[in-house]
Amino acid sequence: MSLAEKILSAHADRRKVSPGEFVSVRVDLVLANDITAPIAIREFRKIGVKKVFDPKRIVMVPDHFTPNKDIASAEQAKMMREFCYEQGVIHFEIGQMGIEHVLLPEQGLVLPGDVVIGADSHTCTYGALGAFATGMGSTDIAAAMATGYIWMKVPPTIKLVYHGSLGKWVGGKDLILYTIGKIGVDGALYSSMEFTGGAIDSLSMDGRFTMANMAIEAGAKAGIFRVDNKTQLYIKSRAERSYRVYEPDNDAEYTRIIDYDVSDIEPQVALPHSPANAKSISQLGDIEIDQALIGSCTNGRLEDLRLAAHILRGRKVHSRVRCIVIPGSQQVYLDALTAGLIEIFIRAGVAVSTPTCGPCLGGHMGVLASGERCVSTTNRNFVGRMGSPQSEVYLANPAVAAASAIAGKIISPDEL
Amino acid sequence: MITVICGKEKGGHRLKLKGKVHKYGANVDTDAIIPARYLNVSEPKELAKHCMEDIDKDFVKKAKSGDVIMATTNFGCGSSREHAPLAIKAAGISCVIARTFARIFFRNAINIGLPLFECAEAVDNTENGDVLEIDLSSGRIKNLTRKMEFAAKPYPDFMAELISANGLIEYTKRVLAERRI
Ligand code: SF4
Numbered sequence: 062m063s064l065a066e067k068i069l070s071a072h073a074d075r076r077k078v079s080p081g082e083f084v085s086v087r088v089d090l091v092l093a094n095d096i097t098a099p100i101a102i103r104e105f106r107k108i109g110v111k112k113v114f115d116p117k118r119i120v121m122v123p124d125h126f127t128p129n130k131d132i133a134s135a136e137q138a139k140m141m142r143e144f145c146y147e148q149g150v151i152h153f154e155i156g157q158m159g160i161e162h163v164l165l166p167e168q169g170l171v172l173p174g175d176v177v178i179g180a181d182s183h184t185c186t187y188g189a190l191g192a193f194a195t196g197m198g199s200t201d202i203a204a205a206m207a208t209g210y211i212w213m214k215v216p217p218t219i220k221l222v223y224h225g226s227l228g229k230w231v232g233g234k235d236l237i238l239y240t241i242g243k244i245g246v247d248g249a250l251y252s253s254m255e256f257t258g259g260a261i262d263s264l265s266m267d268g269r270f271t272m273a274n275m276a277i278e279a280g281a282k283a284g285i286f287r288v289d290n291k292t293q294l295y296i297k298s299r300a301e302r303s304y305r306v307y308e309p310d311n312d313a314e315y316t317r318i319i320d321y322d323v324s325d326i327e328p329q330v331a332l333p334h335s336p337a338n339a340k341s342i343s344q345l346g347d348i349e350i351d352q353a354l355i356g357s358c359t360n361g362r363l364e365d366l367r368l369a370a371h372i373l374r375g376r377k378v379h380s381r382v383r384c385i386v387i388p389g390s391q392q393v394y395l396d397a398l399t400a401g402l403i404e405i406f407i408r409a410g411v412a413v414s415t416p417t418c419g420p421c422l423g424g425h426m427g428v429l430a431s432g433e434r435c436v437s438t439t440n441r442n443f444v445g446r447m448g449s450p451q452s453e454v455y456l457a458n459p460a461v462a463a464a465s466a467i468a469g470k471i472i473s474p475d476e477l
Numbered sequence: 478m479i480t481v482i483c484g485k486e487k488g489g490h491r492l493k494l495k496g497k498v499h500k501y502g503a504n505v506d507t508d509a510i511i512p513a514r515y516l517n518v519s520e521p522k523e524l525a526k527h528c529m530e531d532i533d534k535d536f537v538k539k540a541k542s543g544d545v546i547m548a549t550t551n552f553g554c555g556s557s558r559e560h561a562p563l564a565i566k567a568a569g570i571s572c573v574i575a576r577t578f579a580r581i582f583f584r585n586a587i588n589i590g591l592p593l594f595e596c597a598e599a600v601d602n603t604e605n606g607d608v609l610e611i612d613l614s615s616g617r618i619k620n621l622t623r624k625m626e627f628a629a630k631p632y633p634d635f636m637a638e639l640i641s642a643n644g645l646i647e648y649t650k651r652v653l654a655e656r657r658i
Pocket of ligand 1: 160
């Protein structure tokens with residue numbers, strides 16, 4: 062069995078599961094946010110049970126439109142908060158929160174071998190920890206909150222092997238954009254992606270989170286990494302409950318095995334309006350920008366901010382460009398502050414925001430006008446994703462976004 | 478082989494529907510179906526006002542109750558927002574036909590009772606504006622404009638069970654009731 066099948070069979074109390082089978086799976090953690098929780102709560106009430114199955118295994122994070130951008134958002138956050146108080150469900154208020162997919166691993170709420178479902182498509186981020194984590198809708202979350210179980214169709218697994226060593230300025234974001242560029246936005250539809258190989262072993266945890274995060278951008282149900290020393294080290298100080306590490310079998314069946322030699326790849330930029338429009342940075346030509354955004358559940362972690370600060374240190378953001386940095390969580394914010402990164406940003410002319418999804422989904426804190434272009438470390442560049450349907454989003458890694466903010470056009474940090 | 482995917486009419490009548498096709502291409506994403514800027518509310522009627530806005534400005538004006546959305550591959554990719562099928566349903570759309578659907582959208586649509594059909598043949602032989610007649614229980618799709626008939630891919634047994642229970646909430650109620658016995 063593949064890694065995904067191993068975890069799912071254990072949670073379905075089955076010796077073996079095969080792709081295509083429908084199974085009822087025990088969930089270790091259920092997640093919802095300020096956009097998806099209101100519908101989940103409404104549906105939960107319809108089921109007619111009084112209590113959730115286990116309040117300590119349900120987490121709700123107000124992160125999308127918070128601190129509340131308008132009255133309607135405030136009402137949604139209020140409904141969610143009141144439900145959490147009533148049920149004793151874990152809730153992170155403004156001031157303690159972060160973008161859910163940065164926050165949950167950091168707080169030790171997701172552990173290796175877990176099955177996690179979230180009413181947010183980027184729930185797949187936790188695959189970096191060797192968990193089977195997948196996004197669902199609000200009604201699914203309502204059912205899981207009531208029962209502690211969810212139905213799943215066992216996905217087939219695609220194994221992706223990354224050979225070689227990564228060049229300068231190339232990281233997890235580039236690997237995943239490169240991959241989606243090759244296989245397309247439905248290249249892994251309904252499948253689990255298993256990421257392995259030498260280049261993956263040398264990737265940091267933050268880099269792995271970035272890759273797992275964008276598995277959904279290839280249509281995948283999950284994107285999973287094996288647990289190694291780096292994972293153990295990350296977990297050690299955080300885990301407050303026991304967990305199990307699963308390994309794929311040697312004779313696991315994969316629908317596809319894809320090998321990439323990534324030694325020579327350049328930083329990747331995905332052009333509008335699809336994450337699959339990935340190009341090597343040297344092939345872009347001159348693309349002037351109005352905004353650079355560094356943050357989100359894809360690239361809002363400490364390593365990302367370090368990289369951006371490294372580029373921005375002693376330099377200035379181009380006078381025509383708005384550069385916005387959004388730490389992914391209060392902890393990331395504090396760590397960045399202690400490390401002196403925030404001062405570097407502010408001296409460079411960056412607007413630093415409290416943690417929020419904000420502009421990533423065109424919510425607030427950096428929405429684009431028509432005709433505007435943004436280079437962004439986020440994960441989606443669909444039409445209208447960051448504001449006007451006539452705006453454009455270019456997806457890139459934090460080093461490229463920072464260098465571009467200085468140059469006023471999309472460039473590689475090497476060109477500075 | 479059951480292909481009904483929405484709630485049964487009272488008395489279990491066979492449900493036939495007829496509507497005009499609004500046809501789109503590949504990878505219609507959830508930001509196109511309902512832009513995130515409108516997600517500060519969750520009432521389906523409010524959401525429906527902005528359905529398809531960023532890729533088809535006049536959709537809400539054009540769409541009549543009972544109409545059909547058709548697309549090629551990977552319809553509904555992107556976010557997990559259930560607001561997407563809710564907006565489509567509240568806009569009066571009776572069902573969506575595509576070659577393939579994105580996984581989360583598929584789950585969500587079933588869970589809320591928006592019928593979906595995977596039928597490559599129908600997609601290949603239907604143009605924007607054609608009128609279809611669809612038998613929800615058998616999955617037969619007739620193109621009345623072109624006088625052609627197609628069969629949608631049948632749903633797996635488990636999903637058929639979910640559908641016949643009238644969606645996930647009712648199914649969950651049933652499961653919980655059984656547990657108590
Ligand atoms: S940062 Fe963007 S992609 Fe991540 S959870 Fe928030 S809105 Fe979704």
